[in-house]
Amino acid sequence: QVQLVESGGGLVQPGGSLELSCSGSGLFLPHFAIGWFRQAPGKEREGVAYITSASGTGGTRYADSVKDRFTVSRDNAKMTVTIQMSNLKPEDTAVYYCGARWGPISTIAHEYHYWGQGTQVTVSS
Numbered sequence: 001q002v003q004l005v006e007s008g009g010g011l012v013q014p015g016g017s018l019e020l021s022c023s024g025s026g027l028f029l030p031h032f033a034i035g036w037f038r039q040a041p042g043k044e045r046e047g048v049a050y051i052t053s054a055s056g057t058g059g060t061r062y063a064d065s066v067k068d069r070f071t072v073s074r075d076n077a078k079m080t081v082t083i084q085m086s087n088l089k090p091e092d093t094a095v096y097y098c099g100a101r102w103g104p105i106s107t108i109a110h111e112y113h114y115w116g117q118g119t120q121v122t123v124s125s
Helices: none
Strands: 002-008 008-010 018-027 033-039 046-051 059-063 070-075 080-085 094-101 119-123
Touching: 002 094, 002 119, 018 033, 018 094, 018 119, 033 080, 046 070, 046 080, 059 070
Parallel strands: 008 119
Antiparallel strands: 002 018, 018 080, 033 046, 033 094, 046 059, 070 080, 094 119
8 A cells, every 4th residue: 555644844933944854664755756835725735846756857846835945855764755944934834745656746636646644735834
């Protein structure tokens, strides 16, 4: 059974930092491109950061709203994908999900084959 698990969410003040991790079981995570998406109440799921599979270019891509604030990386030894978030803003508040897909990066949520249950990030003073 394939399972993705996000961890590291929580409450942080505006301007603060947080690190989320995505790990998997039942699949070899380095073989998959990973996308981080978020969904705020009443809004559609939106992609924020993506990274190619370990056998790919290692390239990353970011939404304009998080560029220069979020960094996505892989640790293939630990088989995790991490997103480091800094200078967080209240509008970053959402449930954050990691998705895994075969093939190249995609910014389209429904092109991902596997999803975690999500982790809540709340940015508030």
